[in-house]
Structure formats: C-alpha cells, structure tokens
Amino acid sequence: MTKKDVAEHLGVTPAAVGQYETGVAKPRPDLLPQLADTLDVPLPFFLAGRPSNRLDSSMAHFRALRSTPKAQRERALAFAEQVWELTYALEKRVQLPPVDLPGFAGGEVHPGVDLPLDPAAAARELRKRWNLEDGPVTHLVRRMEAHGIVVVLPAADEAARTVDAFSSRSARPVAILTPNRTNDVYRHRFTAAHELGHLVLHGDATGDSRQEREADAFAAEFLTPAASITPLLPRRLDLAQLTGLRRV
Structure with a gap:
C-alpha cells in the first residue's frame, strides 16, 4: 500500500x-x-x-538494483526486516544451526579475513570448509540453511516480479529468492549460489556490475568447479552432451 x-x-x-x-x-x-x-x-x-532491525540499501544486495524501483526496494527491505524479526522470535524457542560463514561476525561481513578475495578461490575454499566433495553440490538451499543461513521464498505477487533475488546481512545472514528465479531448477540453484557469493565476498552493497560479476563467478565455481567440469566438456560444441552434463 x-x-x-x-x-x-x-x-x-x-x-x-x-x-x-x-x-x-x-x-x-x-x-x-x-x-x-x-x-x-x-x-x-x-x-x-x-524487537526490530532496520535495514538500508547498503545492507542488501539486489540482483537488478538499477532496474528495481525505489518503492519496491523499500518493500523488499521491509520484508527482510520482518524475516529478521520472525527469526529472532523463532530462536527463542528453536535452536537454529550456528552461522558457519567465513568472514561473517556480529552481523557484518569482513571479506578477505577468512576467504580469498578472488571469487573462484573463495568458492573453492568454502567448498573445502563445508566438506563438499568434488562434483555437483546436492541440496544447495538445505546446505545453506544447515550452515546457519536463513533462506526464504516469498509468496508470488505482482510486485515481486520487479524485485530480483537479493541477500542481506543482519544478526543472521538472509538470502531471499524471489519467485521469478524459481521457474527453472538450474536458475534457482545458480541464484542461491550467487546470493551466497554476495554474503561471503561483499561487506557493502554497492549494486555495481563488478559485484554482480564477482557473485556470478563465485556461483559458477561453487556449483561446477573448473577442475571437475573441464575434463567432461566436449572438445567441439555438442548440445546433446552439454544437456546431459546439465542434468548430472
């Protein structure tokens, strides 16, 4: 309203x-x-x-910051604040997993403290710390939640279509995956990994293209490490083989 x-x-x-x-x-x-x-x-x-937790645009990463209207960004931030309040209430009654996110302490991200600044190197190091074996990451959202990240999917409505997935840091990191990113399972997984990249790489949200490219590079290496996927790639363009790899 x-x-x-x-x-x-x-x-x-x-x-x-x-x-x-x-x-x-x-x-x-x-x-x-x-x-x-x-x-x-x-x-x-x-x-x-x-209890309340006021957020501003510097505390949230929007995938399409420039194309997201200010009113919709404010609405999304307000939603994140209510997620924080609900989480605060739940933690009085339920023991959620401790936050296991390198560089994250007291609601702030300290890039480069516990993970490399290079996105691909950071992705490889996080996979190692989370004891992920080589190959695809199974149940990505479940794994994020198991390491203390709150992952939320809001109900679909007309306004939600104008806000891309975004992540926010508060006392507990939050990743909000909006409905327009869940119509394809592969897109959904990449979006979740992209927001995870923001959470570990970027202390301040500037909304610039550099941060978006870095989050994309993190997501690509986290989901499909180059060392694992490169030997499986065809030497010549083969759409059938690539389609099969996509489903592995």
Whole structure:
C-alpha cells in the first residue's frame, strides 16, 4: 500500500503516515486499531519494545538494483526486516544451526579475513570448509540453511516480479529468492549460489556490475568447479552432451 492509500483509510494526510513510518511522529492511540485493521496486522505489532532491525540499501544486495524501483526496494527491505524479526522470535524457542560463514561476525561481513578475495578461490575454499566433495553440490538451499543461513521464498505477487533475488546481512545472514528465479531448477540453484557469493565476498552493497560479476563467478565455481567440469566438456560444441552434463 502507498502512504496515500493508508492515509485515506485513517483519515490523515500522507505526510502524517510518512512521519509514522520514519518514527518522527506517532499515531494517536485511537488510530492504532484502525491502522492494524488497514494493514492486516495484530494490534501488538505496534507496541513499543518489539524487537526490530532496520535495514538500508547498503545492507542488501539486489540482483537488478538499477532496474528495481525505489518503492519496491523499500518493500523488499521491509520484508527482510520482518524475516529478521520472525527469526529472532523463532530462536527463542528453536535452536537454529550456528552461522558457519567465513568472514561473517556480529552481523557484518569482513571479506578477505577468512576467504580469498578472488571469487573462484573463495568458492573453492568454502567448498573445502563445508566438506563438499568434488562434483555437483546436492541440496544447495538445505546446505545453506544447515550452515546457519536463513533462506526464504516469498509468496508470488505482482510486485515481486520487479524485485530480483537479493541477500542481506543482519544478526543472521538472509538470502531471499524471489519467485521469478524459481521457474527453472538450474536458475534457482545458480541464484542461491550467487546470493551466497554476495554474503561471503561483499561487506557493502554497492549494486555495481563488478559485484554482480564477482557473485556470478563465485556461483559458477561453487556449483561446477573448473577442475571437475573441464575434463567432461566436449572438445567441439555438442548440445546433446552439454544437456546431459546439465542434468548430472
């Protein structure tokens, strides 16, 4: 919903809603039940003291930053904040796997501390640390989760189509794989590995093409190490043989 949409339901101005959102002002107590009804959330959602974690664009890697509208990036960040809050609540009751991500400490990434800066070398080292054998990585998302990374697939809607998969760092690393990347299993796996690359290689999200190329290079080496795949490649272009390799 836009600020104008919410304002019309509450009988206030869009500027007032913007002040509620940024914390500059608080809505009157009598407006809270109406606000909860408008946004379809329980009233305690607005109570003081609820844990929260504010993210900004420098803390999230968007696959298509320049082509993603600002409003949709903000919506995606808000979704990531709610994922963080849900994870925080779950960890009070469920023991999630400890974060096993080199260079990740206290919600920050320190590239080059525990892994090489070169994307392919970093991918090979991470495979070694995660005790992955040569050849394809099986159950990639499950392995990411087993090493403490929260992987989420939001429900598909019209707005989600404009936001590519992205990753965020908070107290626990999060990778959000949007529905437009799951219509093909190979694309889905590469996207997950791409976001994993961002998490271990990039401390700050600049959204530039260099970071995207590095995450792609990491994903390629992590999923199909050159040393494993090169001997299997045909010397001449053979689409049938390449198709067979794709399914290995």
